[in-house]
Amino acid sequence: MLRRINAPGGYLQGPGALSSLTDVIQMMQKKDAYLIVDAFIENLYHDEIVTGFMKAEMPYQLAVFGGECSWQELHLHQAAGEKNDVIIGIGGGKTLDVAKAVASLLAKPVIIVPTSASSDAPCSQLAVIYTEQGMLERYLHLPHNPDWVIVDSTIIAKAPVRLLVAGIGDALSTYYEACACQASHLHQVQGARIVYQMAKQCLETLLSQGIKAIEAVKDGICNDALEDVIEANIYLSGIGFESGGLAAAHAIHNGLTLLEETSVYLHGEKVAFGTLVQLALEQRSDEDILTLMTFCHQIGLPISLADIGLTEASDEHLLRAARASCQDEAMGHMPFAVRPEDVLSAIHRIDALARPFNKPSC
Numbered sequence: 574m575l576r577r578i579n580a581p582g583g584y585l586q587g588p589g590a591l592s593s594l595t596d597v598i599q600m601m602q603k604k605d606a607y608l609i610v611d612a613f614i615e616n617l618y619h620d621e622i623v624t625g626f627m628k629a630e631m632p633y634q635l636a637v638f639g640g641e642c643s644w645q646e647l648h649l650h651q652a653a654g655e656k657n658d659v660i661i662g663i664g665g666g667k668t669l670d671v672a673k674a675v676a677s678l679l680a681k682p683v684i685i686v687p688t689s690a691s692s693d694a695p696c697s698q699l700a701v702i703y704t705e706q707g708m709l710e711r712y713l714h715l716p717h718n719p720d721w722v723i724v725d726s727t728i729i730a731k732a733p734v735r736l737l738v739a740g741i742g743d744a745l746s747t748y749y750e751a752c753a754c755q756a757s758h759l760h761q762v763q764g765a766r767i768v769y770q771m772a773k774q775c776l777e778t779l780l781s782q783g784i785k786a787i788e789a790v791k792d793g794i795c796n797d798a799l800e801d802v803i804e805a806n807i808y809l810s811g812i813g814f815e816s817g818g819l820a821a822a823h824a825i826h827n828g829l830t831l832l833e834e835t836s837v838y839l840h841g842e843k844v845a846f847g848t849l850v851q852l853a854l855e856q857r858s859d860e861d862i863l864t865l866m867t868f869c870h871q872i873g874l875p876i877s878l879a880d881i882g883l884t885e886a887s888d889e890h891l892l893r894a895a896r897a898s899c900q901d902e903a904m905g906h907m908p909f910a911v912r913p914e915d916v917l918s919a920i921h922r923i924d925a926l927a928r929p930f931n932k933p934s935c
C-alpha cells in the first residue's frame with residue numbers, strides 16, 4: 574500500500590495576507606505576474622491588489638475574469654499571459670479554476686487567492702470546465718497542486734455568511750468520506766496517516782468553532798474561531814478530500830444536481846445533506862446522525878428534502894438522483910455495495926429524522 578499526500582507548495586492565511594502576495598512571488602523568484610481577478614472582487618479590492626505591486630515595483634498584468642471557466646476563457650488568458658512568469662487567481666471557485674488551468678496550459682506556477690471559504694477546492698489539483706452556457710463539461714486533473722494558496726481572512730470575514738456555511742457543509746463530509754475510502758481497501762494508494770488526523774481535526778474544528786466563526790462573519794470581523802474554520806474549510810478539508818478520497822456524500826451531491834429543484838443550492842449545502850445520507854447508508858445510530866443533524870440545523874445547512882427544494886418529490890423522481898449517485902465513481906469507494914433503493918431509503922430515514930426540527934431560518 575502506498576501512502577499519499579497531495580498539498581499545495583505553500584499556504585499562508587491571516588488578516589491582510591493579500592499584502593504578502595508580492596513577497597511570495599519574489600520568494601518563488603518570479604517577477605512578472607498575470608492576475609486573473611473576479612469582476613466583483615476587482616471592484617471591491619482593486620487598491621489592495623495593485624498597491625503591493627506598485628510598492629514592490631513589480632510589473633503585473635491584471636485581467637478580469639469573464640464569468641465562466643470555459644475553454645474560450647482559458648484560451649484567452651493563455652494567449653494574454655504567455656509572457657508572464659507566474660499566474661495568479663483572485664476570487665471565487667471558477668476564477669481560481671481558470672487560473673489553475675491556464676497555469677497548467679502555460680506550464681507556469683500558480684498562486685491561488687480565494688476570497689471566500691465556500692469549498693475545499695482552492696488547494697486541489699482539479700479544475701472544473703464548463704461550456705460557455707454554464708453546463709458542466711469535464712473535470713480537468715492538473716499535474717500538481719497550486720504552488721501557493723494565500724487566504725486573506727479579512728476578505729473572507731466580509732464575504733456573505735452563506736458562503737462560509739456552505740464551506741463548512743463541504744468540509745463536514747471529508748472525515749466520513751476518507752474513513753469510507755480507507756475501510757474499502759479498494760485502492761493501491763491511500764491517504765497517509767496524517768491525512769486522517771487532518772480530516773478528523775477538520776470535523777472537530779467545525780463542530781467546536783463553526784458557530785463562533787459564523788457569528789464573526791455576520792459581524793464582519795476576524796477572530797480565532799474564524800481563522801480555525803477557514804483553515805478547516807480550505808486547507809484541512811482540501812488535503813483530506815484529495816488525499817483521503819471522496820465517497821457517498823459527494824456521489825449523492827452529484828446525483829442531486831440532476832434534479833433541477835436543487836440547482837439554487839450551493840455545492841457545500843448539497844454535500845451536507847449527502848453526508849447525512851452517507852451516515853444513514855452506513856447504518857449509524859439515530860443518536861450519531863442527530864448529533865451532526867443538529868449542528869447542520871443550527872448553522873442553516875439543509876437536513877431534509879424540503880431544505881433542498883424537494884418537498885413534493887416522488888420516489889420515482891428521487892430515484893433518478895439515487896441511480897446517478899450509484900453510477901458515480903465516488904460511490905464505488907464505499908466499503909459495501911450501494912444500490913439506488915438503499916440511497917432512497919437512506920434519504921427517507923434522514924428526512925424522517927429531520928421532521929421534529931423547525932425549518933432553518935436562513
Ligand SMILES: [Zn+2]
Nearest residue numbers: 692693743844
Ligand atoms: Zn466538495
